[in-house]
Amino acid sequence: MKKLKVLTVLYYIIQWTWGLPQNLLGLLLTVIVRLSNKGGIHERYRNAVLTDWKKKGWSMGLGMFVFYGHRDCTTDVERMIRAHEYGHTIQSVVLGPLFLPVIGIPSLVWANLPYFRQFRAKKHYDYYRFYPEAWANKAGAWANRLGDFNPVSHSDGTYLA
């Protein structure tokens, strides 16, 4: 129990020093989303802050902030998506200032660029094979003690980093 608290304190210290750029962006986005979506879910998820941003099917992890778009899915799938996004918050701890160039930007491009969406659809290429996503799955599974998992990709590619 004591070890867990130490890890939690370290998580926040590292996020707000080493991982400052993405946390500032995440905080700003949280404030913007909260102002426009006052009734939406806004809760703690492990050490992160999870906010429903009403982008159905789209989720994103940015520093210690997770933006979650509800979808019609089972509780298990929802749990995996949350765990995946939490994995991105751990990448922020590990990579610090390198998070945005190494994970954030490649992941955003991979998720959104029509070229890559078409590529995934045509080749039946799993969204989660790309390194930022594969690593987020592993980190999220580790932090949530879920064992190995691979969230189900939607064929329309509506997954965001």
Ligand SMILES: [Zn+2]
């Ligand atoms: Zn991701």
